[in-house]
Amino acid sequence: MLEILTSLVMAISPIEAAAEAMLPSVIIEGEEPQEGQLADWMADYDVPAVSVAVVENGKVVDVKAFGPIDGQTRFNIASLSKPVTAFLSLAYLEGRGNTLDIPISELLADWELRTAEDVEEVDPSDITLAQLLSHRAGTSTAGFRGYAATDAIPSLTQILDGSDPANSDPVIVERRPDQGFRYSGGGYQIIERALQDDSGESFAALAKRTVFDPLGMKNSGFGQPGENHARAHDAEGTQLEGGYRRYPELAAAGLWSTAEDMARFVIAMNSALAGESDLVSKEGATRLLTPPDDSVNYALGFGTGLNANDRFFAHSGSNAGFKAIMFGFPDRDGGIVILTNGERGPIVYRALADAIADRMGWPHPYREVVREMALDADETAKIIGLYRLDDFSYLIEASETGLTMSANEGDRIELKPIEGDRLLREVDGQFFGLDRSPNGEVDAILLRGTRIPRAS
Template sequence: MKHQSSKAFFLLLLLMLLCVTLKSQTKSKYSDGVKNKIAQVENNLASWVEIENTPKWNLQERMNFYKIKGLSIAVIKDCRLEWAKGYGWADSAENRPVTPFTLFQAASMSKSLNALGMLKLAKDKNIDLNSDINSYLRSWKFPYDSVSRGKKISILNLLSHTGGINISGFDGYAKTDSVPNIIQILSGSKPANSDVVRSVFEPSSKYKYSGGGTVISQLIIEDVSGKNYADYMESNILRPIGMQNSFYTNTISKSKLKQLATGYNGDQEVTMKYHIYPEKAAAGLWTNPTELSKYVIEIQRSLIGKSNKLLTPKMTKLMLTPYLDNSSALGVFIEDKDGTKYFRHGGVNEGFTSLYFGSVENGNGAIVMCNSTDKTILYEIINSIAIVYKWKNYYKPVLKKVIKIDSSELTKYTGKYTSNDREYIISQDNGNLFLELMGQKWQVYFTSDTDFFMYQAPGISHQFIQSNNRIKGFQIKLEGGKDIFVKKVV
């Protein structure tokens, strides 16, 4: 009896110690200074446009505004993770909150890590970045035709979207669908739901975003390494930089299921919670901002010669150098903000959006991932981080003064509009005007009785065209002086 009592006491003591350990692991270890910065970020969300006499938003307001279920943030300062935090629901039906460990679909941010995979092969002298892609493709060959005008596509072309290859993105597959293999995807054969991957213009002549080209690089990695793509990326890229829980596999173990965020389109849950993307290099990475911060930091440290876990400083510099235009580098895009350079990439999968920025100098960065389709909030959060952490030359909003149009006058703007086979619907609701395009509904803000903007269209201005007090359509005014006319048809 005494022995049993001692055993019970020991078990109770062990349980108490375990509870204390778990509590200490989950309790925030951030300093008061960092906690203050977190609070500032949460209360300084800012758009690309700043409306006169309008205060900044808080995070919860914007999550409600954009119908965001859940999101996760990580902030980098001086090449170190400063803090990470989750907000909202990973799955609202299951009452699972987002934590810094919740895994999201990275969507097209997968391409940045894929570029590292290709560059690692080049560093190890297994491929030549300037060579014809067919030199390394063994299980399938790219079908060159007259469109490419005799010019060959290089690996540099694939990574910088300058190969003249089609297919920008992929729709993914429900978990009950037949999922194609990579050859079927590239060939556009069933059960693939995308077109054949082919040339649409001469290589190295201009930039065109190409998920199709990225899938070719996925096959090159498999053919050259002799490994399954997910296995190669895990052992050569993800694990060496400390991304221990991230993965590219489509078959997900039961132990990880409760770590996955569920995707949402507004309030509607994605069928069977998320889509599967066999186009792994283009859209198939599951990760979180905490782990992606390790990638951003590795790039920043490698560039200045303080880390060589994957690439040399010379090759990292090549990765961050635009290949043909001023922006598209190798797996990343470069933004030059008045002489201060940042590398970035975003992503959109069914029910998921994501975005990261890293400074080329000074070691600043931020990653935001969410399980909803409207990506505007991602930019507003990173703007807030840039403001609070004083990123050089990053946030310079466009100042505008909004006017109110009487609700009785709004009727003339409502109706159906079309341009380039796209249908736009403008409707009125509770005294405000909304533009709907491809399932997204955005509020219109007037700066005159014809000029307007939308938060979801950064840097773009719009103008209604009218004659005899009747609206004929509206102009979309893009940067560089290009305009698109959208005609009113109903």
């Protein structure tokens, strides 16, 4: 009888069980959170498809697809490209007897990194690959907007130089590397160029040979997605023209993959940390998860930290109409990967990740009970204004009910002031910290560790 019961328990899909009862990842103190099914969350937030995989004890134990897709449907996973690029960089360099501390100039053939005119005493030839991976090289260009199906697609050189038809600025060193974390997708494009130059292979071919083929990630690739791919959708659930925006910035944002393939990547990273990888050393993998300073919990291509004394590594991905999350739990040899194809995907994947953690008996990755705070007129005046970093802008304005935010001149969305000097964008569960001057004025907002300074 015990064996039968055990078999029945094991037969229950943790993903399907989680999908039946999900709570918001952020709960306002004093409010009653409403439980719902994944199908309702997807409908409410205009997310047509969700792909999920769970890792336990070093194996992919569950894979499920919701919506008009199957388990082999590829999603653009945006900045989840970065941890894969970090792992690829480590495997490639260790295979040649080098380390991540190699100056990037030693790998580049015919492109040179430049510094801004007002940055003094910085020799760009000394910038290392490790500094670029950790977003601590002082390089520019936080992210990329992508290209419509009818747009001309720039070459890697045009992206780095910011020349037509690239829609992003040149990638340069715009502040000293010793000034700490500054998120830079542009830095990853330098890495892409360096690995191509040094190996003599395209970045896509190098990744396939070095990472995807050895790990059995047969549905993953940098570049175009193939026939079985998800279509991106905006915040109202409308499919983007051409099905998706193109991201030629491969190392930073151009990977297409499946939840199951990325679960295999989580297993590979967990194995490497345990010293059981044929691709990278334990020391190298540990370095990837070691932040070089205490400015933020971002290491070399991976976010990292402790959750209820459980080690984790993680990365989110956010391209137009595609939102994704990956968690690895090395001490449990486990992980969660969730891919979505809707602009409001984060509010869905956060709730689903917490529900899966409930079923697995793991700490919640996201769930937090917060207290809403009241703002008087003086405090409101200190917060409202325009905040800008590269091509990304956030306008915070006063409204009849409090505060609103419009990102990149989009719709105004309500913000709630929360304890801990934070603002909550409740529509997607995103927190923004407030970085204040000594007199209490807000000089910048903080988004996932990135400082976005006030422009007006």
